[in-house]
Amino acid sequence: QNELFLIKTNNQGASNMSINAKDIDFNNLGFNYMDLPYRFRAYYRDGQWQDEGLTDDPNIHISEGSTILHYGQGAFEGLKAYRTQSGEINLFRPDQNAIRMTHSCDRLLMPEYPVDKFVDAVKQTVAANKDFVPPYGTGATLYLRPYIVGVGGNIGVHPAQEYIFSIFAMPVGNYFKGGLTPTAFITSEYDRAAHKGTGANKVGGNYAASLFPGDYAHQNGYSDCIYLDPISHRKVEEVGSANFFGITKDNVFLTPKSPSILPSVTKYSLLYLAKEKLGLGTKEGDVFIDQFDEFTEAGACGTAAVISPIGSITHGDDKHVFYSETEVGPVTRKLYDTLTGIQFGELDAPEGWIQKV
Ligand code: PLP
Ligand code: COI
DSSP states (O other), rough: OOOOOOEEEOOOOOOOOOOOOGGOOOOOOOOOOOOEEEEEEEEETEEEEEEEEEEEEOOOOTTTTHHHHOOOOOOEEEEEEEEEETEEEEESSSHHHHHHHHHHHHHOOOOOHHHHHHHHHHHHHHOOOOOOOOTTSSOEEEEEEEEEEEESSSSSSOOOOOEEEEEEEEEEEESSEEEEEEEEEEOOSSSSSOTTTTTTTTTTHHHHHHHHHHHHHHHOSSSSSEEEETTTBBBEEEEEEEEEEETTTSSEEEOOTTTTTTOOOOHHHHHHHHTTOOEEEEEOOBBBBGGGGGGGEEEEEEETEEEEEEEEEEEEEEEOOOOSSSSSOOOHHHHHHHHHHHHHTTOOTTTTEEEEE
């Protein structure tokens, strides 16, 4: 099937040094960049998108005056492809990532890449790299990283005239080392996003702001930090790379509502599944840091994180242990089994959630 695609050769004249699928141990993957054979690319020039299609060149060559380099005018997405037991390839709600990217583009005055073209480009990228979709049963997946960046000579603080949209892929395992084993988190005194800033968009600046607090957390043995709301610092916002949820004593799936957190596709999927499949109550609302004992379980959820149980949260001198520091709680496990069962094609999916490659 690959011959059907438009393949651009590496414009640097280098031989393609991409990795061979046979050399990958799909059972022992972390979350690391890999140079796979193909990535999708499109250019926005003269007011319109022009698809270049698939290319084997992992590098992009851009002007030193590009807005992405100086002013962070860029956005990205993250979604996954899953190998089913019968060998098919599932995408989980790719349209939701496409729509969220249009919101990021609107916020940073970038041209939207159309939703249907985004989904098609994801499918092309996965199909071209299909040998890298990990085998069923390994638990590993193919992570897709779409991004859009402002390019072209431009040094005033204005939106760029030209943009690149691209999607690359890499096989991944667990994002947080523990997998379904709980890990420890710590609250941060820093904010990753302002109240009316760009926290609800998947833009690089939020992640740049999270590097320093994230590094502090890692250096001190925590998986990541938990950001608090930027106004009062009394409420949980989210993890640097995932949304937060807790299960209350009266069986409600409770997750923060805030204008400065990323609207997680996984979180909204879990809100639906918790209610419709697990019979839990659901609520998006305030999660106060001095009310952690309302929760019997807590977790981080996202595409990369999947569902990662939170064993404890340290806030100042206090350390709050949720269900256990070593065992995943029963509700978190059920949510995990239901979500991943749908993604890997073991359970029926709600209408429109799964698209085949
Ligand atoms: N929050 C942040 C800051 C993230 O980077 C992510 C990852 O995309 C999420 C939450 C989870 O969002 P999703 O479930 O759409 O992957
Ligand atoms: C994702 O889950 O897709 C993310 O983007 C999280 C992180 C790797 C930034």
